[in-house]
Amino acid sequence: MNLLKRVLSISSSLTIKLTIYVVGSVVVIFSVFGYLNIENSRRHLEGLVLSSAQGIGDIIKRSTRLSMLRNRRDELYHMINQIGNEPGLKKIRILNKEGQITFSTDENEIGSYVDKKAEACYACHTQERPLEKLERPDRARIFKVNGSERLLGLIVPVENAPDCYTASCHVHPESKKVLGVLDINISLEKVDESIAEYQRNVVLNLFVIMIAISLVSVAFVWLMIYGPVKKLITGTKRISMGDMDYVIETKSSDELGVLASSFNRMTRDLKRAHEEITDWTRTLEDRVANKTEELQKANQIILQAEKLASVGRLAAIVAHELNNPLSGIVTYAKLLRKRIDNDTFAADGHAKTKEILDMIMSEGMRCGEIVKNLLQFSRRSDLVITPNDIRDIIQESIRLVEHLTTLRNIEIRLGFGKEIPALNCDSQKIKQVLLALLINGCDAIVEEGLLKISCRYVQLLKAVEITVEDNGVGMDEETARHIFEPFFTTKEEGNGVGLGLAVALSIIQKHGGTISVRSIVGEGTTFTIVLPLRPASITEESEHVGVEC
């Protein structure tokens, strides 16, 4: 597999491709050149043999003319036999118009007929043209005998000349154009031997030349292309690995040299750009660090200021909330002191004094309530977590507000889901939360109305969901955003302190739950509480004991 990959990667290399291309082109060009050369030589040699055959034909015709005119056949045949003994001449024969061999250097065939459709005759007899008008190449043909020996056959027509048909001895009519034909067969053995030798020489020479050219081409490709390209590849690899100082050596000024110079220039620019970017990054990082530090300092200052502001705001609200009952207490105390000084203390049988003292007690208790709520809100108070049936807690809470609902004509509708598991919670604190919601609901309903309380188990959250819904005045978005803030109230002085929901939120959070509100002005408000069955902070051991949250 590895070997195959290696072979594939080598064969796909540019140098190998170029080498194959050059060597392939050389082989193809020289093969075509060699083939054409050999064919030309063959044609040239055959042409020479043809013209020598024609020469022989003309000689025979001229030298036998007299013997023919005088009808001296022995002399004629003797002469042809003599010429036929010449080396290379295979056969000479004379055919009459009917195709009968009237004479042949091969005595065996004298008197026999040739097949007019055969090779020797087809040129004239298939074209049906007069013999004397046939072009010379048409009168010649090359054919094989004994399997491999090639012969050139040439047909020389013997025309009916005026002295032929005027001769006293002859009977040839004037209308006869051709009296017969001379058929001369010349062996091409020598020609074929020369061609074969020439072919061997050409192939050998071309092979040597091809090898030489291929070697020179390969060496050229290797030195002029492979070397510089390899240097370029090494350079790109080194730079891609981060070596920006690498320089490709180049001496040549050809395209590859220009490419290497451009590459070196590009690397230099890249290095400079990289250094600039690094510098900028470092400067930027320093600046970001400085700005972050500055921001953190500013943030701390703002936080500090916010803390001071909220502490101040809380202090102002607490002072204001406590100031009213306290100034009442002081006023009532002064009144009592005045009554003692004026000796009117027991004038009406202590009735007024008792009234004043009740006022002082009530205002004192109001102060105490505010402080108690404040403590609950701010301090890490203990929760007493026990398993409880939430339905009981809800029903007890409702009982506590029943007098209020009866007084204000408010209907209470209660709905529980199926199978609500035991809830681990501080029942008193949850009751306090529900009470705050129920009282707020009653306060929101001006005259008559409906309070809906429902509870269900949410399997997915493993939590209990309680909703308290009223059809009271509702609240706008701005009010809803602030209702969980301590001392936020829209109620008239004396009717609300603004701690009910702040304390409720604190209790629910301590149980690991959530409280949310949805309200529409004029339509009503819905509070939704979600309490997990087991608060995350409760462990097995601490489950039934007070837990600090």
Ligand SMILES: Nc1ncnc2c1ncn2[C@@H]1O[C@H](COP(=O)(O)OP(=O)(O)OP(=O)(O)O)[C@@H](O)[C@H]1O
């Ligand atoms: N069900 C409700 N419908 C309309 N407004 C509500 C409802 N519940 C609370 N609010 C608004 O939220 C404010 C804050 O309520 P929160 O219970 O915290 O304080 P409070 O009721 O004003 O006083 P207290 O401390 O006596 O409870 C209310 O003054 C009221 O404006």
Ligand SMILES: [Mg+2]
């Ligand atoms: Mg309230």
